[in-house]
Amino acid sequence: MEIRILGPVEPSVPPKPAQVLAVLAVECGKIVPVERLIDLIWGEEPPPQARKSLQVHISSLRRAGLPVEHRAAGYVLSAEPGSVDLHAFRKLVSRAGDEPDLRVKADLLGQALQLWRGTPVVFAQTLDVQRLAAAEAWVDAELALGRHAGLIDRLGTFVTEYPLAERLRGQLMTALARAGRRADAMRVFRETRKVLVDELGVEPGEQLQQLYRDVLEGSRDSRRNYLPRDAGDFTGRDRELGRLLDSDGGVWWIEGPAGVGKSALAVHAAHRLADRYPDGQLFVDLHSPSGALDALLRAMDVPSERIPESVEERAALWRARVSGRRVVIVLDGVTSVSQVRSLLPGSPGCLTLITSRSRLCGLEGVRRVPLDVLSSDEAVTLLQRILGDDRVSAEPDQAQEVARLCGYLPLAVRITGARLAGRAHWPVSKLVRRLSDERSRLDELVADDLAVRAGLELTYRALDENARRAYRIFGFLGLPEVPSFLWAHLLDEDVLDQLVDARLLDVIGSARYRMHELVRLHARELAEAEDQEQEREDVVRRAVVAALSTVDGLTEQLFLAVPRMQDSLGIVTSAARPTDKDAWFAREESLLTRLVERAAELGLAEIASQLAEVLVFAWFGLRNRYEAWERTHTAALEAVWKTGDVRLEAVLRCSLGQMHYKRDNLAQARSWFDTALTLFVDLGDKRGEAVAMNGIGMVCRDLGEYPCALEALGRARELLESQDLEGEAHALYGIGSVKRELGDDEGAFGTLRLAETVYRRARSRRGEALAARGIGLVHRARGELDLAEDHIRRAHEMVAGIGDELLGCYTAQAWAKVLLRKGSLDPAAELIQQALDGCRDVGDRFGEALVRRTLGEWRLAAGDHAGARVVLTDLLPVWNDLTLPLWRARTLRDLGAVHASLGDVEGADRSWREAAGLFTRLGTREREEVRQWPAQWAPPALSR
Structure with missing residues (x-):
């Protein structure tokens, strides 16, 4: 039997029984207490015989064949929820929320809304809100479909x-x-x-x-139009453009030789289709799938700190971000199918336009659009649109010859046309004469396409000397884009305008320039042919100095195992600082990374290393930008090897060790630190030795190798004392944390308090907060919960003041555990969720695992033993993967408590036996507590 309550109640029954039926239908399959039914039907002043009246109404419903049953606590409608229109409505809405196909989503929501026939007799206001939400979602889907x-x-x-x-x-x-x-x-x-x-x-x-x-x-109606400017003089391609404009989405592969106009067609089509894809029009110049996904996610408003590290995770987030949306994406300059597999959206409502010189092979469900050169008439029409009708009609044969000499390639025609347009006094025949001299076109250039070379060479030779030099500088820098903070140190803006007028540069945004790849290669070859080696290197050196003058002013103190060790090289941080540091680095990260690599390619090892290290303290280390960190340091290290600068090699190895340490790759971190240590010792560099020792000590601490950790950190402290306050404080913090693990509470207190003092002298608020948290952890381990909370809360407030979100996750987790032990479950839950979200956002694997273990403890404390068992069991392989035996032991101890609480004596014994063995081997404070566990967990209590 179908029961309808979204409007007049059906089956039709008298008004009061209808209200009773509607209430029971809302809670279909669940017992509704008698008192609640009376309150809902009669309100705050029910009649004296309300219970008897209710029984009469229930009898009326049963006579109508409705399956209403009496239970001890009340009444229940014993029917399948799907037979009630409200539950059918909710199920359709839920399915629509998970549906990536816009058409299916719209159909499901439409079906749901059709179930409404009027105003419900009960819960009208609440149910109306649900209808309104469904209506708004349905309209969104219909609008996205262009209806x-x-x-x-x-x-x-x-x-x-x-x-x-x-x-x-x-x-x-x-x-x-x-x-x-x-x-x-x-x-x-x-x-x-x-x-x-x-x-x-x-x-x-x-x-x-x-x-x-x-x-x-x-x-x-578009907030995300990242397309380059459409060519106002776009010419030809009627058949290919028609296919794209008539498409209903999917993936299109536009292929053809260099300079044939693949990008122009894709961008033109995307602009024309913008109204049909209102959720975004995106453009990515392809270099790597990871970098492209990074750019796409930023374009879809994903903050940099929320972008995952791996290509797979980025691809999954990208597909989720565009699911259910209508977006057109141009992927420009693809060289292989493997580049784009992870970039294709899963939503059928999207359109992807791929441009490539390569022929399609191995990508399923893709439609091809092959491009060849323009016809003779189309090439002349393009020239006419650039120059105007009068000049071309005055010399039609000469215009035809210009098109022929350009090979009918759009890029070549556009460049030569731009030159003629800038020189109104030139007849077209003059350009024909210059193009006809093959020596001027071919002698100096080697590239795939002769006609493109001819056009570029002609345009270049028409520039004045300042513009030519600017052109060569742009080419030799080897950067995809050049923003103002770089070119302002190298070039005059008026000269850049000449290059823009000649279509050798494109302006992007505010004072930011991009050079097409083919043009850039041509300019680079000219630089190598015409400029002295020292002049070329000086260009890149000045660009790096310009970057350093900006970035060095954005560095922050970090409690890394490797403090900055590079000399300043005389760099003056005089450049204006960006007002929004995060947004600036998000935009410039790839460019700065490429600049380090370019300097390294040219053997500028010292300055490349300088910029690489500064970037760690300004951005990479703050936001866990590991990919760029590794790229810059690997490139710089290769250049350093060639120079034989052993100290620079040791410095870079230390930084790579710290990168692997932060990524929880402890074995690799130890290897890099060990090699750096050997080099520093051979050099007699005491400070470098101390820095490497600090890194080794922290790795050993995490691996549970405490004697090694104390020896290394002690040596670091000895070498750094009074020489490097921040490095000394970090060594002290490491020693104090090891003593805490070993149960030497007094030693831990003394060392950590001293670390706090030294951090304060070094004006490192991060370090001071870290030490305060460490002191709080000792108090927590001793059961001194009020003192623990005072220190940890103070640390959390300090961290919030400096905006360090990652350290804030660790202070939040530590505070949550104190609250757990004090029985404050709700505030602890809020802190746990905050910490978990933060660690996941920046890809901190250890931090996430640490917080998940705390979540397991919370569930145990809340009596959710089954939930605690799932969380803690899932963590065991994570600790193995991270090579962290102490945390595996602690998780096993808590898991044993869960088993004990569930009455699983065998499971508890198995978990506790392995945990006890690990604690004994490691020599930590927990080895003294093993005998207390059975008693401690009957009844359950929180573990340390």
Whole structure:
């Protein structure tokens, strides 16, 4: 039997029994207490005979054949939830939320909304909110599918029913604007404002006001248009463009030789299709899948700290981000299928345009668009659109010859046309004469396409000497883009404008320039042919100095095992600092990484190493940007090997050791630190030896090799004392943490308090917070919970003050454990979730595992023994993978407690026996507590 409550109740029964049926149907399959039924049906003042009346109504429902049963506590509707329209509605909405296919999503939501026939007799306000949310989601899907015209009437009805729903009104404005009814869209806004002011006394929200401004200005409904500027003189390609414009999404592979106009076609089509893909128009110049995914995720508003490290995780996040959206993506310059597999969105509502010189092979479900050169007429038409009708019509045969000499390649035609356009006094025949001399076109250049070389050479030779030099500088730098903080130290802006006019440079954003790959290669070859080696190297050196003058002013103190060791090389940090450091580095990271690599390629080992190290303290180390950290240091190290500079080699090895340490690759970290130590000792470099010892000590501590850790950290402290306050404090912190693990509480207190003092003298708030947390951990281990909370809370507040989100995860976790032991479960849960989210955001594997273990303890304390067992069991292979035996032992101890709480004596004994063996082998404080565990966990209590 179907039961309908989204409107008049069916089957039809008298009003009061209908209300009873509706309440029971909302809770279908669940017992509804009698008192709750009475409250819901009669309110706060039920009649004296309410219970008897309820029984009468229940009998009426049973006579109508409805399966209402009496239970000890109340009544239950014994029916399948799917037979009730409300539950069918909720199931359809839930399925729609998980559905990536926009068409299916819209269909599911449409079916759900059709179940509504009027106002429910109970819970009307609550259920109406659910209907409104479903309606808004359905409209979003329909708008994304481009069905705005058919939505307008239905949206008008919805707005009438929900006059205060701003989002619905915004959707109606969007539909009207897309249908070309801008005046009606603006009228809806004015009506909305009047309703909100009259009814609520408030103005429309910022989102609705921005939409009104967009409609008023006639702008497209798109917030993510990252496409390059469309060519206003785009010519030809009618058949290929028609195929793209008629497509319904999917993946298109545009292929052809260099300079044939693949990118121009893709960008032109993407601009034309922007209205059909309102959720974003994205453009990526392909170098690597990882870098491309990084750029795509940033374009979709993903913060840099939330972007995963691995290609697989980035690809998964990318697909999730565009799921259910309509986005057009241009992937430019692809060289192989493997580059793009991870970049393809899973949503069928997206369109991907790939440009490549390579022929398609091995990518399923892709449609090909092969491009060849323009026809003679199309090439002349392009030239005509650049120069104007008069000049071409005056010399039609000469225009045809220009097109022929350009090989009918769009890039060559565009470059030669730009030159002619900039010289109105030149007849077209003059350019023909210059192009006809093959020696001027071919002698100096070696590249795949002769016609492209001819056009580039001609344009280059027409520049004045300053512009030519600028051109060669751009080419030799080897950077995909050159922002103002670099070119301002190298070039005059007026000269750059000449290159822009000649179409040798493109302007991107504000004072940022990009040179096409083929043009850049040509310019680089010219630099190598025309400039002295010292001049070329000086260009790159000055670029690195320009980067250093900006980046060095953005460094922060870190409690790394490797403090900065490079000399300043006389760099003056005079450049203006970016106002938004995170946004600036997110934009410039790949460029700065490439600049280090370019300097290293040229043998500029010292300055490449300088920039690589500064980047660690300004960005890589703060945001766990391991890929760029490794790339820069590996490149610099290769250059250093060739110079034979042993100290620089040791410095870079130390930094790579720290990178692997932060990535929880302890064995690799130890190897890098050991080699660096050997080099520093051979050099007699005491400070370098101490830095390497600090790194080795921290690795040994984490591996549970405590004698080694104390020896290394003690030696580091001895060498650094009074010489390097921050390095000395870090050694002291490491020693104090080892003593804590070994149960030497007094020694731990003394060392950690001294570390706190030295960190304070070094003005390192991060280090001071780290030491305060460490002192709190000792108090916590001793059961001195109030003192522990005082220190850890103070550390947490200090960390919040300096904005270190990662360290804040560790202080939050430590505080949560104190609260757990004090029985404050709800505040502890909030801190645990905060820490877990933070560690996952930056890819901190150890931190995430540490917090997950605390979550297991929380579940144990909350009596969720089954949940605790799942969490703790899942952690055991993680500790093995990270090579952290102490944390495996602690997890096993807690898991034994879970088994004991569940009455699993064998499981508890097995877990405790392995934990006891590990604690004994490691010599930690827990080895003295083994005998207490059975008693301690009957009844359960929190572990240390």
